[in-house]
Amino acid sequence: MRALAALVLIGLFGQMTVSAPVEIIPLSQVQAGMRGWGLTVVAGTEVSRFEVEVIGVIDEPGEQNDFIVIRAFGDAIERSGGIAQGMSGSPIYLEGKLAGALSRAAMWSAEPERPLGLVTPIETMLKVLAEVKQAPEGPPQEELPIPKELKKMGILHLKFCATPPESLEPRTLYSWPLSAPVVAAGLSPRALEIVRQGLDIRREDHPLLSLLPPWRTRLPGLTGPGVGRIIQAPPSTPGSEGLPFSPGAPVGVGLLSGDVSLGALGTVTLVDGDAVLAFGHPFLFSGRTDYFLSSAYVLDTVAALDAPYKLGSLGDVRGAVVADRWAGIGGLVGKSPSAVDLEFSVWDETRGRGSDLSASMVREPRYSGLLCYITGLEATDRALDRIGPGTVSVRYRIEGEGLPKPLERHNVFLSTEDIAQYVPREAAIVTDILEYNEFTDPGLLRIDLNATVTDELSAVFIRDLQVDKDSYAPGDTIHFTVYLQDWRGEETFWSGELPIPKGLDSPYVELRAYGGPRAIEKGERAPLIDSIAALVDYIEGIPSYDTLTVELFALDPISELVGEPWLYGVGDVSVSVGRAVVYDQVSLILPLEAEE
Secondary structure, eight states, X not given: OHHHHHHHHHHHHHTSOOSSOOOBOOGGGOOTTOEEEEEEESSBTOEEEEEEEEEEXXXXXXXXXOEEEEEEEXXXXXXXXXXXXXXXXXXXXXXXXXXXXXXXXXXXXXXXXXXXXXXXXXHHHHHHHHTOSOOOSSOOOSBOOOOHHHHHTTOOEXXXXXXXXXXXXXXXXXXXXXXXXXXXXXXXXXXXXXXXXXXXXXXXXOGGXXXXXXXXXXXXXXXXXXXXEEEEOOOOOTTOSOOOSOTTOEEEEEEEEESSEEEEEEEEEEEETTEEEEOSSOSSOOEEEEEEEEEEEEEEEEOOSSOOEEEEEEEEEEEEEEEEETTEEEEEETOOOOEEEEEEEEEEXXXXXXXXXXXXEEOOTTTHHHHHHHHHHHHHHHHHOSOOOEEEEEEEEEEETTSSSOEEEEEEEEESSOGGGGTTHHHHHHHHHHHTOXXXXXXXXXXXXXXXXXXXXXXXXXXXXXXXXXXXXXXXEEEEEEEEEETTSOEEEEEXXXXXXXXXXXXXXXXXXXXXXXXXXXXXXXXXXXXXXHHHHHHHHSOOTTEEXXXXXXXXXXXXXXXXXXXXXXXXXXEEOSSSEEEOEEEEEEEBOOOO
C-alpha cells in the first residue's frame, strides 16, 4: 500500500506543471524526533520561520484521520502567543522536504504552555490540488487510537474538539481546528452579527415563504469546520496590497469583494504553477467551489486568551478557489471566478442624503441570500446613519443566465422600530427562492436595488366598507366604497364595483377589503408553478403592501360536508395608494337571492 501511495504521488506530480520542483516527504517516512521548520507571516510582509519537532505520527486506515503531531517553537510562535488562527496552511518542512500544512492546534495537561500542532500530510493535500478524489464525507472521529510515540509521553487519549477546552483531563491530548479568521471590511457590527447568526425569514406570513423548501427556515450564518472568529478588518495601509503567493505567505478566500468585503484568511502551503494550495483544512467544506482567491495582508498576530489569531485584511482578487475539501483549499491564479454584481442605492428622503454601494458576491446558493441581505443592510445603514422607524419604497431587479427574463418587483415596507432591516429583506428572500427553485440553476448575474426611505410612518388604515344594497343576486354588480384614513391624517375613500358571476350557486358572498398579499383560502388550490418562467411571473405578481384590494369570495359547496365555510375568490379589483402600507381588513357578508 505504501508503494502504491508513492506511485500515486508520483503520478500526481506528473500531471502538474511545476514551476519550482518541491521535494516532499511522505507520511510513511516521518518519524518522531525529526526536526524542521514552518513558514508564516506574523505581521506585515515578512515571511517568518518557526521551528518544529515531530512528536509522533497518527496514521489510521484511510487518510482522513492522518496527522503529524509537532511541537512548534521559536520567535514567531512566541510573538503570536502560540499557534494562531490564520496560520492554517503554513507549510511544514522536515529534513528540508515538504511534509504538509499546519492545520490544528493541540495541548495536553502535562505541558499546557508548550504549543502543539497537527499537520495535514502533503499526500492528501495534493489530491485536493489535483481534484482527483472526492473529499471524505464527514469529520474525524471524536477519539482515535494513540500511536506508540505518544504513549511513551504518557498520552493515552486523543480528543478532537471544536474549540480549546476549558479544562484538561490527565493523559489526554486535545486538538482543535486552527480555522481561518473571517475578516470583513466595510460592514457594521450588526451586519457582522447577522453573518454569525444568520437571519430568520419565517417571522411573518407571506406567500413568498411558501416558495421555499420547508427546511429553509432561515438564511444560515457563516459556519463551517474551517470558520474561525469573525473580525473587522483593519484599515488598509501603504504597502498592504499583499505578498505574491508563495509558501508561508497569506492568502484569502473571498465571498464578497468591493465596497464591502468578507472572507477567510489563511496561509499558502504550496504554489505549483498557477495552482495554489492552502489552509490544510476546509473553509466551508463545499467541495467544488468558485470563490474569490484573494491576496491578503497580515497587520499583526493577536495573542488572545482564548486562541491567538491573525489580524489582517483581504486584498485584490487574483483568481478562483475551485476546491474546498477536508484536507485544504485549492485555487487557480488568473481564473475568473463567477460572480454576482450587487448595486445598491439607498436615498434618505428626510436628510436629503444617499448611499451607493457596489460589490461582487460569489455564486454560493447556501449564502447568496445572506450576502445580499448584509450588503443591502450596510448600504441602508450608511444612508440613514440611525436605527429607527420609517417607511421605505423598494425596487429591485435580479438578472441571471438561467432566468427567462429579469425579475423585477416593487414593494413598500413600514417599521416602528428598525426600517433598515426591511430594505434588503424581500430581495434577499427572493434570491434564496431562485437559488433553491426546483426547475433550473438561475445562474445569478446581477442584483440592483433602489430604495427611498423616509422617517415618516406612511400608513393607510381601512376604516369601513360599504355597499349600495343589503342583498344581491347572481349577475348583479356590487357598488362599494372603502373609507380610509392616513396615519394621523385626513380620511379619504375609494369607490368601485365588482360583478357577481352569473350562475353562482352560493347562499352568500363575502366582500373583503385588505392591503397587500393574502393567504390562500381553504377552498382554493395552490397556484400552479411548473417552470422557472411561471415562478418569476408569480413572484412579480404578488401584490405589494401599498396595494388596496377589494375581493369577492363565494362559499365552496364541499365545505358544507366538513362543517366549516371554505371560501374561494371569484373576482377582485385593486388600486395603489402610493408609497404607504395598507393596514387592517374589513369584510361584509352579503346574502344572495335566488335567480329569477
